[in-house]
Amino acid sequence: MNSLCYLNDNFIDYNLAQFHISDLGLQRGYSIFDYFLEMENRIPFLDDYLDRFYTSAKLLNLEVPLARDLLKEKIAYLLQQNKLGTSGIKLLLTGGYSEDLYSPAIPNLIILNLPLFHQPGDFGEGVNLILLDYHRHLPEMKTTFYLPSIALLPKLRKAGAIEVLYHHNGLISETTRANFFLVRNGTLVTPASGVLRGITRKYVLNVAKKIMPVEERPLRLEELQDCD
Numbered sequence: 001m002n003s004l005c006y007l008n009d010n011f012i013d014y015n016l017a018q019f020h021i022s023d024l025g026l027q028r029g030y031s032i033f034d035y036f037l038e039m040e041n042r043i044p045f046l047d048d049y050l051d052r053f054y055t056s057a058k059l060l061n062l063e064v065p066l067a068r069d070l071l072k073e074k075i076a077y078l079l080q081q082n083k084l085g086t087s088g089i090k091l092l093l094t095g096g097y098s099e100d101l102y103s104p105a106i107p108n109l110i111i112l113n114l115p116l117f118h119q120p121g122d123f124g125e126g127v128n129l130i131l132l133d134y135h136r137h138l139p140e141m142k143t144t145f146y147l148p149s150i151a152l153l154p155k156l157r158k159a160g161a162i163e164v165l166y167h168h169n170g171l172i173s174e175t176t177r178a179n180f181f182l183v184r185n186g187t188l189v190t191p192a193s194g195v196l197r198g199i200t201r202k203y204v205l206n207v208a209k210k211i212m213p214v215e216e217r218p219l220r221l222e223e224l225q226d227c228d
Contacts, residue, residue: 003082006074006111008065011081019108024095030104031094031144032056036199037116038079038087046072048199053091056141062093062107078113089113092144128161129175131221135168139195149176172219182219182227189223192216 005014025031034053036043043049050068057064066074075089090112096105134148149156149164156162163175173194174180179201181190188208190201208214 001114003084003113003115004078005113006078006109008108008110011077014112014114017110020097022097022099022101023108024098024101024104025092025108025144026094027098027101028095029143029145030060031092032060032062033090033092033142033144035088035090035142038084038089038113041079041085043075043089045199045203046075048202052142052197052199053093056143057093057107059138059141060143061104062095064093065107065109074111075113078111082113084113084115086116087113088116123162127163128159129163129165130156130159130161132164132166133168134164134166135173135194136166139173140197142196146176167221170221172221172224180219182223184223184227186228187213187215189215189217189219189227191219193218 001014003014004011005017006012007017007019021027032053034049034056036046036049050071054064054068064071071091078089079087090110092108092110092112094108094110096107098105130152132148132152137145152164156164163177165175165180166173171191171194172180173191174196179190179195179198181188181204183189188205190205205214205216
């Protein structure tokens with residue numbers, strides 16, 4: 001893949017980027033990330049995403065090595081150099097090179113800027129999901145722990161599904177990579193707690209409240225059977 005990325009204050013070729021095997025993100029999955037889109041040379045809601053990234057880091061006791069304005073400059077430079085126009089940007093902050101492979105050290109910061117693997121309109125006709133009884137630990141932060149869903153990829157492919165929908169104790173929470181909504185009796189319903197506070201979720205709710213009833217509340221699994 002021909003693009004530039006950022007690793008610990010250096011801009012390098014994506015294909016040449018590497019760091020030490022003692023990194024705690026690799027050894028223990030101790031890392032956070034955020035992901036957002038460049039759309040026609042601009043990033044919608046960038047400050048919202050950065051708010052969440054810094055909050056996730058704080059919750060995991062990791063210090064982002066760049067102040068917000070400087071981080072924005074690094075992102076802007078990558079976009080200028082890669083010239084993709086429409087792309088994905090991933091911020092990744094790991095637990096650092098750990099001497100005992102357990103204790104956090106100086107965090108590693110990576111910024112990736114890559115082509116999109118699908119276009120926003122690709123799923124306009126709908127998609128299939130499969131159900132999984134599971135609830136994420138600390139769902140308010142974006143960690144790199146995706147084991148439950150990635151382990152199910154063969155089952156997903158067999159079912160023609162693209163995502164896992166989590167539920168626990170009879171309540172729906174979210175999918176692996178997205179918040180979940182349904183429409184029931186003309187009302188938009190989404191889980192109120194135990195989920196990532198998605199940026200898209202925030203703006204969908206803002207818009208929806210102007211045109212239809214909206215409920216943020218516990219969403220029971222059986223409501224899937226009689227939603228609109």
